[in-house]
Amino acid sequence: MLKSTDIIISVCYILLILVIGLWTGIKSQKKSKLKSENEADSYFLAGKSLRWPTIGLALFATNISCLHLVSLAQSGFDTGLLNGNFEWMASFTLILLALFFVPFYIRSGVTTLPDFLERRYDKSSRDWLAFVSVVSAVIIHIAFSLLAGGIVLQTLFGVNMYTSVIVIAIITAIYTVVGGLSAVVVTESIQTVVLLAGAIIMSVLSYHKMGGWDNMLNVLHSHNALDKLVMLRPSGDASGMPWYAVFLGYPVIGIWYWCADQTIVQRVLGAKDENNARVGAIFCGFIKILPVFIFVLPGLFAWVLVQSGGLNIDALKTIHDGKTVINSKGIYTLMITQLIPTGLVGVLVAALLSGLMSQISGALNSISTLVSYDIYKRYRPAVSNKKLVNVGKYAAATALIVSLFLLPLLNSYESIFNGINDIIAHIAPPITCVFLTGLFWKRASAISAKYTLWIGSLAGVLVFIAEKTLTGSTISQIPFMLMAFYLFCFCLALQVGLALAYPAVHTAESRTLYWKHPFEALQGKGWPGLGNYKLLSGTLLLLMIVLYYLFS
Numbered sequence: 001m002l003k004s005t006d007i008i009i010s011v012c013y014i015l016l017i018l019v020i021g022l023w024t025g026i027k028s029q030k031k032s033k034l035k036s037e038n039e040a041d042s043y044f045l046a047g048k049s050l051r052w053p054t055i056g057l058a059l060f061a062t063n064i065s066c067l068h069l070v071s072l073a074q075s076g077f078d079t080g081l082l083n084g085n086f087e088w089m090a091s092f093t094l095i096l097l098a099l100f101f102v103p104f105y106i107r108s109g110v111t112t113l114p115d116f117l118e119r120r121y122d123k124s125s126r127d128w129l130a131f132v133s134v135v136s137a138v139i140i141h142i143a144f145s146l147l148a149g150g151i152v153l154q155t156l157f158g159v160n161m162y163t164s165v166i167v168i169a170i171i172t173a174i175y176t177v178v179g180g181l182s183a184v185v186v187t188e189s190i191q192t193v194v195l196l197a198g199a200i201i202m203s204v205l206s207y208h209k210m211g212g213w214d215n216m217l218n219v220l221h222s223h224n225a226l227d228k229l230v231m232l233r234p235s236g237d238a239s240g241m242p243w244y245a246v247f248l249g250y251p252v253i254g255i256w257y258w259c260a261d262q263t264i265v266q267r268v269l270g271a272k273d274e275n276n277a278r279v280g281a282i283f284c285g286f287i288k289i290l291p292v293f294i295f296v297l298p299g300l301f302a303w304v305l306v307q308s309g310g311l312n313i314d315a316l317k318t319i320h321d322g323k324t325v326i327n328s329k330g331i332y333t334l335m336i337t338q339l340i341p342t343g344l345v346g347v348l349v350a351a352l353l354s355g356l357m358s359q360i361s362g363a364l365n366s367i368s369t370l371v372s373y374d375i376y377k378r379y380r381p382a383v384s385n386k387k388l389v390n391v392g393k394y395a396a397a398t399a400l401i402v403s404l405f406l407l408p409l410l411n412s413y414e415s416i417f418n419g420i421n422d423i424i425a426h427i428a429p430p431i432t433c434v435f436l437t438g439l440f441w442k443r444a445s446a447i448s449a450k451y452t453l454w455i456g457s458l459a460g461v462l463v464f465i466a467e468k469t470l471t472g473s474t475i476s477q478i479p480f481m482l483m484a485f486y487l488f489c490f491c492l493a494l495q496v497g498l499a500l501a502y503p504a505v506h507t508a509e510s511r512t513l514y515w516k517h518p519f520e521a522l523q524g525k526g527w528p529g530l531g532n533y534k535l536l537s538g539t540l541l542l543l544m545i546v547l548y549y550l551f552s
Contacts, residue, residue, distance in 0.1 A: 052276045053189075068417075073298055106269075111269065120513045156333060173360075173364060245481040260435045275531075275533065444514075459490060
């Protein structure tokens with residue numbers, strides 16, 4: 001249980017974010033009215049005025065939530081640095097976003113990614129992506145984050161999980177619904193700094209408590225567990241995620257998540273210009289290096305502390321089928337209560353709440369944009385901007401309620417992080433396929449995209465059901481990363497076959513929305529000096545190769 005000082009710090013932080021969010025959003029909307037700007041653009045895309053630091057921080061904040069602090073620490077405790085691959089591989093996909101996807105998104109002036117699919121393919125592709133994007137935002141970005149936040153708040157405050165989650169969700173929804181994207185990105189920037197500060201505090205204190213790197217190596221060696229420090233595992237590894245599964249499966253998941261998911265990419269769509277969008281994405285790629293060291297490693301530190309007697313995990317032990325089982329979902333919370341002094345605990349709780357609130361706010365804003373532009377306005381094109389904004393607000397509120405009802409179902413996963421990526425692995429393949437072929441293959445046709453999205457999504461659902469119901473079968477034994485790759489190959493073969501059978505009939509606009517050759521993307525000059533997107537991309541790529549070499 002928290003001390004009164006820590007509770008006061010946590011409550012004051014929540015109220016501060018609420019005030020800042022409301023003030024920013026209301027100020028932005030008043031400013032747009034005075035300048036006679038489009039009210040809907042101001043609300044959903046912050047008037048397309050975002051600069052690269054805000055974009056990079058907001059991308060990171062929307063991605064990293066309370067879910068990541070809790071689940072990555074759990075994965076560090078259970079398997080070591082293995083799941084850090086999801087963080088470092090993201091840097092490669094953010095480079096792809098900056099180089100190949102951003103130019104078309106910005107130049108076409110789209111408000112949503114389904115809008116982009118309509119311009120490249122047709123309305124059917126737009127409708128399907130809008131539907132899938134709303135569903136995925138509700139499940140992946142909101143419900144799972146609420147689950148992780150509920151587990152933490154229940155342990156720290158001793159209140160019912162659903163009660164605490166509902167309170168935080170309502171507070172977040174207030175400033176998100178009232179303020180729009182301007183409120184979201186400003187609060188996300190603040191929350192990113194707080195979240196990183198809290199994570200660094202945890203890393204430093206747990207590292208000190210453990211006795212340093214050499215002591216950790218000694219403990220790992222004595223328990224024959226040095227492989228916990230290895231990122232890329234050999235074939236047949238017990239984790240089910242060998243190196244080839246990472247390199248084959250992650251791009252399928254990552255390209256959807258970072259390059260084709262509205263919740264993430266909306267920050268890029270609100271950029272002031274193409275250079276700000278590109279550099280903002282690359283900036284986020286540099287920040288994504290940090291989570292392995294400040295989110296995953298503390299979980300490994302906790303495992304070492306348990307082995308050496310420095311951390312008591314009796315509270316996490318339960319009896320299952322007559323055996324003692326450790327429920328490692330609560331390991332991060334346990335570290336807060338046992339390793340962090342009073343006062344700093346409040347900062348750590350504020351960091352957790354930052355992650356939770358930023359993830360929810362980003363997803364709610366994305367859902368409101370999708371429902372308004374890609375569903376409501378599609379069928380009522382004459383709708384006023386004011387009505388469009390109101391529809392978005394109602395959609396966000398509805399999504400939040402649905403997410404709360406999903407919590408008991410999602411809580412059945414033993415590992416929160418594996419649960420979220422398992423679902424993504426079955427959603428992403430057809431979307432990744434359609435976006436990649438659309439950008440790099442002239443002959444990708446509207447008919448091929450439409451049926452690839454429909455049939456590919458159905459295949460993903462059927463495979464997911466089969467994996468969960470046919471326990472012990474061959475299909476249930478395939479790691480989700482490899483399953484993502486297999487589904488992608490199926491979708492790619494399907495789309496290529498359909499495109500050859502039904503050739504593309506391009507419009508004047510669709511002819512401008514694919515690369516004639518990959519190097520065409522690098523012909524833009526960009527900013528001079530160190531801010532050039534080509535130089536930054538090359539630097540980030542080289543840095544990631546070095547890091548993988550050191551931890552492989």
